[in-house]
Amino acid sequence: DAKTTQPTSMDCAEGRAANLPCNHSTISGNEYVYWYRQIHSQGPQYIIHGLKNNETNEMASLIITEDRKSSTLILPHATLRDTAVYYCIVRANNNDMRFGAGTRLTVKP
């Protein structure tokens, strides 16, 4: 299974877009990119996933590069409640979702 690399931490100003990068240079053709987040003291929450095409939902947008070796999760208008640890996971299916250390995003007023 492909490994992912994410920055340890990031800051973002409230109301601005938060762009969280993820490198997955060894991704296979059948592996999806998933994003989850974990707000303090809560269980992780699914955000979005994609295979090749960019995806958007009510929470975020996922931009996957054409070579699929990296992706970016975009929170278009970050709020204080978006402060959390964001996990990027690459898997062919969801039967062994392994969470790494993630990126700790702090949204500042």
Place this chain on the structure above:
Amino acid sequence: GAGVSQSPSNKVTEKGKDVELRCDPISGHTALYWYRQSLGQGLEFLIYFQGNSAPDKSGLPSDRFSAERTGGSVSTLTIQRTQQEDSAVYLCASSSGSRTGELFFGEGSRLTVL
């Protein structure tokens, strides 16, 4: 219920005692996962159940840890002869069982071993 339910939410036990943690997945979900999260750390995969298939136990840290899922629904994680290093939040998740279905997590059971 509407979501994944875990109990107890908090458990304090003495070293050497056995503990059982329970997970009620979302109704109809065939896949169930257990994770462990120590303070300030990421999630550590423990075990995965899918329907009637043999569970993936590859993440269980020792033979003191076991889990079962009865009737394809409720799951119990058992830790025998608890040690202080077992102190953590134990998280359960369920999914529909489809290949890319999202995982829905419970609020976790916080275990403290004195």
